[in-house]
Amino acid sequence: xxxxxxxxxxxxxxxxxxxxxxxxxxxxxxxxxxxxxxxxxxxxxxxxxxxxxxxxxxxxxxxxxxxxxxxxxxxxxxxxxxxxxxxxxxxxxxxxxxxxxxxxxxxxxxxxxxxxxxxxxxxxxxxxxxxxxxxxxxxxxxxxxxxxxxxxxxxxxxxxxxxxxxxxxxxxxxxxxxxxxxxxxxxxxxxxxxxxxxxxxxxxxxxxxxxxxxxxxxxxxxxxxxxxxxxxxxxxxxxxxxxxxxxxxxxxxxxxxxxxxxxxxxxxxxxxxxxxxxxxxxxxxxxxxxxxxxxxxxxxxxxxxxxxxxxxxxxxxxxxxxxxxxxxxxxxxxxxxxxxxxxxxxxxxxxxxxxxxxxxxxxxxxxxxxxxxxxxxxxxxxxxxxxxxxxxxxxxxxxxxxxxxxxxxxxxxxxxxxxxxxxxxxxxxxxxxxxxxxxxxxxxxxxxxxxxxxxxxxxxxxxxxxxxxxxxxx
Numbered sequence: 506x507x508x509x510x511x512x513x514x515x516x517x518x519x520x521x522x523x524x525x526x527x528x529x530x531x532x533x534x535x536x537x538x539x540x541x542x543x544x545x546x547x548x549x550x551x552x553x554x555x556x557x558x559x560x561x562x563x564x565x566x567x568x569x570x571x572x573x574x575x576x577x578x579x580x581x582x583x584x585x586x587x588x589x590x591x592x593x594x595x596x597x598x599x600x601x602x603x604x605x606x607x608x609x610x611x612x613x614x615x616x617x618x619x620x621x622x623x624x625x626x627x628x629x630x631x632x633x634x635x636x637x638x639x640x641x642x643x644x645x646x647x648x649x650x651x652x653x654x655x656x657x658x659x660x661x662x663x664x665x666x667x668x669x670x671x672x673x674x675x676x677x678x679x680x681x682x683x684x685x686x687x688x689x690x691x692x693x694x695x696x697x698x699x700x701x702x703x704x705x706x707x708x709x710x711x712x713x714x715x716x717x718x719x720x721x722x723x724x725x726x727x728x729x730x731x732x733x734x735x736x737x738x739x740x741x742x743x744x745x746x747x748x749x750x751x752x753x754x755x756x757x758x759x760x761x762x763x764x765x766x767x768x769x770x771x772x773x774x775x776x777x778x779x780x781x782x783x784x785x786x787x788x789x790x791x792x793x794x795x796x797x798x799x800x801x802x803x804x805x806x807x808x809x810x811x812x813x814x815x816x817x818x819x820x821x822x823x824x825x826x827x828x829x830x831x832x833x834x835x836x837x838x839x840x841x842x843x844x845x846x847x848x849x850x851x852x853x854x855x856x857x858x859x860x861x862x863x864x865x866x867x868x869x870x871x872x873x874x875x876x877x878x879x880x881x882x883x884x885x886x887x888x889x890x891x892x893x894x895x896x897x898x899x900x901x902x903x904x905x906x907x908x909x910x911x912x913x914x915x916x917x918x919x920x921x922x923x924x925x926x927x928x929x930x931x932x933x934x935x936x937x938x939x940x941x942x943x944x945x946x947x948x949x950x951x952x953x954x955x956x957x958x959x960x961x962x963x964x965x966x967x968x969x970x971x972x973x974x975x976x977x978x979x
Contacts, residue, residue: 514555522548621910628909686746689736698754700737701747705759709735712767713932717785717903717925721917728775729785729818729925730768731932732760758795761788765801771935772811783814785846785867790823793834802837812842816867820849824860832863839864848905850874853891857898868895869903872912872926875919892920 526544529535535543689697704710710732717727734742751760768786775782792798808815817838824847827835835845846867847860853875855868875888886894892902904916907926916924 518548518551518555521551624910686742687740689742694750694753697747697750698756701734701751701754702756702759704734704736705751705756705763708763710760710763710767711735711741712764712771712935714771714784714935715925715932716930717923718929720904720913720921720924723924723929726781726923727783727785727816728771730764730771730787732764733934752789752791755791757789757791758797758801761792762797762801762804764788765804767935768815769804769808769811772814776811776814783816785816785818787818787848790819790826790831793827793831798834802834802841805838805843806841809841809843812844816844816846818846818848818867818869821847821851821855822849835863846903853886853888855895857895857900861898861900865900867901867903869905869925871906872904872916872924873906875904875921876915889919892922 522544525547526540529543530537530540689700692700711734713731713733714728715731716725717729718724719726732744734744734747736742748757751757765786765788768784772784775784792801795801805812839845843864844866845864846869847855847865848869850868850870851874853870860868870891875891877888895902901923902921903923903925904912904919904921905925907913907916907924907928909928912926913924913928
């Protein structure tokens with residue numbers, strides 16, 4: 506564009522100079538040479554004028570650009586000064602916040618230390634009471650009423666109480682099946698099974714959640730879903746009291762289906778508040794071989810969007826008893842993205858590689874078993890190296906049944922990342938509104954699932970007062 510304009514200006518100047526030469530030749534009688542000289546002079550004058558005017562324009566443009574650059578530099582300097590002022594203000598605020606945090610943490614650390622001492626004293630007091638009660642029970646005569654009258658109950662008493670369906674067992678493994686429950690008073694074995702079946706059909710199985718926390722931060726990372734049966738008289742029956750009858754009555758598949766429905770609802774509500782939360786849902790080995798498992802699998806397929814947050818849990822005895830059918834069912838669930846966990850460990854003899862290939866990503870072990878304080882032959886590997894062994898195969902170790910602060914301190918030496926137990930929080934019921942929704946996987950947007958469905962534990966500032974009150978009552 507610049508070249509075209511220059512050519513146009515030069516042509517115009519030549520035309521003007523030529524016109525002047527023609528005028529002086531025709532009008533004023535100049536000779537041809539004189540007219541050519543006049544035209545050349547006019548062309549020279551026009552060229553000089555054009556050069557001077559162009560240079561003035563260039564200087565004016567350059568000066569404008571320099572002025573704009575100076576204004577931009579001034580604005581940049583002011584912005585840098587403002588940023589420097591704000592940075593100084595932020596640094597002063599951070600220092601103030603750190604000082605406040607330190608001032609707040611010091612009394613909290615003192616309270617935690619006091620709380621640890623109180624908990625230890627409470628544990629000693631409870632142990633003394635248990636020892637006294639044990640001595641009284643050993644010295645007291647056994648009444649005739651506790652002798653089981655049913656041979657079926659006597660046979661079941663020889664086996665430990667496990668909770669493979671909906672609740673990881675927290676009672677002693679050898680608890681007798683014939684333990685009397687007030688809610689089942691006056692019922693024989695068949696009557697109890699019928700009452701449990703009615704409760705399942707009426708959906709009178711309440712869901713409780715117990716948190717699994719990170720160690721040592723104690724941040725809630727997962728929940729375990731536990732079940733409680735609401736009897737006909739309104740009493741709440743723990744899983745350890747009714748699951749043995751449900752197993753003997755072949756009711757575990759129905760119970761697990763109801764539990765899975767509730768867990769899906771709970772997970773969906775949990776994920777609305779925290780995308781990094783998860784839920785352990787207990788299943789029985791009988792559910793994997795039940796004729797209704799395809800429907801269960803279809804339901805899980807419809808809810809595979811939450812597969813990363815729902816973990817199915819099986820007992821160690823159930824995992825060891827699994828055959829080809831159970832392995833095929835596990836593989837079908839694993840293909841849909843679901844993960845598995847193993848709990849109720851009685852020893853540490855596990856094949857981590859094989860469990861990883863089957864989709865197991867968690868193993869729950871009682872803290873006392875890790876400390877080798879239960880008198881059971883465990884494994885060739887030292888318990889302190891058990892977490893590292895599992896970690897090499899992508900399996901996280903969760904220490905359960907933690908009830909004292911000293912146990913937590915000892916677990917940190919074993920490189921245990923997660924913990925569960927009454928020390929952190931007892932199982933708490935899920936609110937009814939948290940279980941509202943279809944739960945059929947067809948309308949996931951309408952399903953409910955609870956982080957707000959669990960009653961929150963008391964704040965840390967009041968723990969010492971609660972422990973002191975408990976010690977006074979003791």
